Amino acid sequence: MNSKRSHSLNILETPFSTVTSSGHWFHATRKSVNDYVPGLLKVYPFEELIGKAVTWIDSADSLAMVLFFALAFAINPWLAAGISLLFHYVWYQKKSAFVNLPSTPILKLINHDFFQLLLAAVVLSFMGIWGMYTAVILGIITFFLYKIGLLRRLWDKFESNKEGDKLPLNDRTLKMVLIRYSMYQNMPPKEVEKLDRHVQKAVIEYNQKKKKK
Numbered sequence: 426m427n428s429k430r431s432h433s434l435n436i437l438e439t440p441f442s443t444v445t446s447s448g449h450w451f452h453a454t455r456k457s458v459n460d461y462v463p464g465l466l467k468v469y470p471f472e473e474l475i476g477k478a479v480t481w482i483d484s485a486d487s488l489a490m491v492l493f494f495a496l497a498f499a500i501n502p503w504l505a506a507g508i509s510l511l512f513h514y515v516w517y518q519k520k521s522a523f524v525n526l527p528s529t530p531i532l533k534l535i536n537h538d539f540f541q542l543l544l545a546a547v548v549l550s551f552m553g554i555w556g557m558y559t560a561v562i563l564g565i566i567t568f569f570l571y572k573i574g575l576l577r578r579l580w581d582k583f584e585s586n587k588e589g590d591k592l593p594l595n596d597r598t599l600k601m602v603l604i605r606y607s608m609y610q611n612m613p614p615k616e617v618e619k620l621d622r623h624v625q626k627a628v629i630e631y632n633q634k635k636k637k638k
Contacts, residue, residue, distance in 0.1 A: 489513035502560035524601040
C-alpha cells in the first residue's frame with residue numbers, strides 16, 4: 426500500500442481501492458485511471474483528481490448548511506430544516522450530474538472549516554439577537570449533523586444495502602471529474618466507460634466477499 430499526500434489530501438492506495446484520510450472510499454485506483462484514461466495522469470496528478478471528487482462529495486453538507494441558514498430567516502425554521510435535509514439527500518444522490526470544474530474552487534471554499542465556522546457563528550449570533558431561538562437550536566443541530574458527515578454516512582449505508590452492482594456514488598462523481606478533464610484535454614470520454622467496467626467488477630468482487638463472511 427502507498428500513502429500519498431498532495432494539497433493537504435492524504436490518501437491510502439491498495440491494489441483494489443483508494444481511501445482518503447476523511448473516509449471517502451473509491452473503487453477506482455491510480456492504476457485503473459492510468460490504464461483506462463491513458464495520459465490523463467501526466468497532466469493532472471491522481472491526488473488532484475481525487476481531491477476534486479471529494480470536494481463535490483462534501484458539497485452536499487456545506488450547501489445544505491448554507492441553505493438552512495438562508496431559509497431560516499425567510500420561512501419557518503422547521504420547514505427550512507426539512508427543505509435542507511431534502512436538498513441534502515437529492516444533491517448527494519445526484520451530484521455527479523452537476524460536476525462542473527470551474528465551480529469547484531467555490532465549493533472548496535464553502536467546504537472549508539473556517540468558512541463554515543465563521544458563517545455559523547455570525548448567523549447564529551444574529552438569530553439569537555433577534556430572538557429566533559428555535560432557529561438557533563435547529564441551526565446548531567444541523568451544523569453538527571452536516572459537519573460530521575453523519576447524513577452522508579447514512580445515505581451511503583442505504584446505498585450499500587441495495588441489491589445490484591451499479592457504480593457507487595463516490596465513483597460516479599470521480600467518473601464525471603475524469604470525463605470533464607478528458608474533454609478539456611481532447612481525450613475521448615468513451616475511454617472512461619472502461620473505468621465503469623473496472624469499478625463495477627471491483628464492486629461485484631467486494632460484494633461477493635461480504636456475502637461469504
